[in-house]
Amino acid sequence: xxxxxxxTFAVVTGASRGLGRMIAVQLARxxxxxxxxxxxxxxxxxxxxxxxxxKQNVNENLDVRCVAADLSDAxxxxxxxxxxxxxxxxxxxxxxxxxxxxAASLGAIGKFSSELDDVELIQKNCLLNVTAPITLTxxxxxxxxxxxxxxxxxxxxxxxxxxxxxRKTFHLYGTVKAGxxxxxxxxxxxxxxxxxxxxxxxxxATEMFNTLQESKDSSLRATAKYIAExxxxxxxxxxxxxxxxxxxxxxxxxxxxxxxxxxxNIDVTExxxxxxxx
Ligand SMILES: NC(=O)c1ccc[n+]([C@@H]2O[C@H](COP(=O)([O-])OP(=O)(O)OC[C@H]3O[C@@H](n4cnc5c(N)ncnc54)[C@H](OP(=O)(O)O)[C@@H]3O)[C@@H](O)[C@H]2O)c1
Numbered sequence: 534x535x536x537x538x539x540x541t542f543a544v545v546t547g548a549s550r551g552l553g554r555m556i557a558v559q560l561a562r563x564x565x566x567x568x569x570x571x572x573x574x575x576x577x578x579x580x581x582x583x584x585x586x587x588k589q590n591v592n593e594n595l596d597v598r599c600v601a602a603d604l605s606d607a608x609x610x611x612x613x614x615x616x617x618x619x620x621x622x623x624x625x626x627x628x629x630x631x632x633x634x635x636a637a638s639l640g641a642i643g644k645f646s647s648e649l650d651d652v653e654l655i656q657k658n659c660l661l662n663v664t665a666p667i668t669l670t671x672x673x674x675x676x677x678x679x680x681x682x683x684x685x686x687x688x689x690x691x692x693x694x695x696x697x698x699x700r701k702t703f704h705l706y707g708t709v710k711a712g713x714x715x716x717x718x719x720x721x722x723x724x725x726x727x728x729x730x731x732x733x734x735x736x737x738a739t740e741m742f743n744t745l746q747e748s749k750d751s752s753l754r755a756t757a758k759y760i761a762e763x764x765x766x767x768x769x770x771x772x773x774x775x776x777x778x779x780x781x782x783x784x785x786x787x788x789x790x791x792x793x794x795x796x797x798n799i800d801v802t803e804x805x806x807x808x809x810x811x
Pocket of ligand 1: 546547548549550551552553573574575576577579602603604605634635636637638661691692693694733734735736737738739740741742
């Protein structure tokens with residue numbers, strides 16, 4: 534039986550542009566009529582554009598719901614979790630519930646670690662990248678827990694190699710990615726009936742990637758320019774497509790990291806070696 538081609542309740546965060554938009558579009562292409570897909574980010578205009586791409590190119594009848602919310606604001610996270618999960622209604626009409634934590638920010642890459650003296654900035658970073666995904670997941674699981682056993686539950690969190698390999702100015706970014714990876718590894722042990730995937734999307738041509746040029750570290754800026762010229766630099770479409778493939782094949786160990794390049798059978802041993810030396 535297909536994992537994705539079923540009646541689905543889906544939430545995709547950070548879907549107003551970039552990878553999140555393409556994940557929402559490609560998920561919409563897979564799921565069956567009767568599905569509901571919530572897309573969220575701060576910019577309503579971007580979300581509406583994503584919804585219109587889905588309506589025009591994928592399925593004009595799909596129930597796509599746009600919700601603007603700032604995940605770095607505790608009150609808005611609270612409102613969002615109620616809005617998403619308190620009115621789901623009869624959960625048994627769905628065969629799959631999937632929550633995709635894609636929204637993220639690079640943090641204060643214009644500074645070095647020793648300059649991070651702003652408590653609020655650090656708190657907001659943690660809220661967006663760690664606290665919000667944790668609390669949304671808790672609400673998501675409570676909502677679908679009592680549902681019949683054959684409802685598949687999946688949580689995807691978009692991770693990055695920056696959570697494993699240290700790089701100058703990736704202090705906050707690397708910390709939240711590493712922390713979030715560990716949180717979901719623990720949850721995978723505690724919740725064996727939930728499928729949990731940490732997806733490393735590779736290097737992707739998005740606004741976030743362009744923002745790397747704001748790093749205080751000149752070698753990071755140069756590496757980003759180098760990456761942008763390589764064949765392993767991906768479009769959001771390609772990376773989102775590999776995520777759909779990983780979900781559909783369903784071969785990953787719950788809680789583990791799946792690299793986009795592995796799903797696409799692209800050998801990046803040489804790339805890894807070169808990037809380590811830069
Ligand atoms: N691009 C890459 O090369 C790369 C590599 C490894 C991992 N990743 C990961 O891939 C995911 C997607 O990144 P991307 O490259 O597509 O980035 P992006 O183009 O910057 O998009 C980020 C998304 O997150 C949303 N967002 C940012 N701050 C938010 C906030 N405070 N509250 C709610 N939503 C917020 C943005 O929407 P609004 O601004 O409208 O809120 C946007 O929709 C991230 O988890 C990133 O860490 C990317």
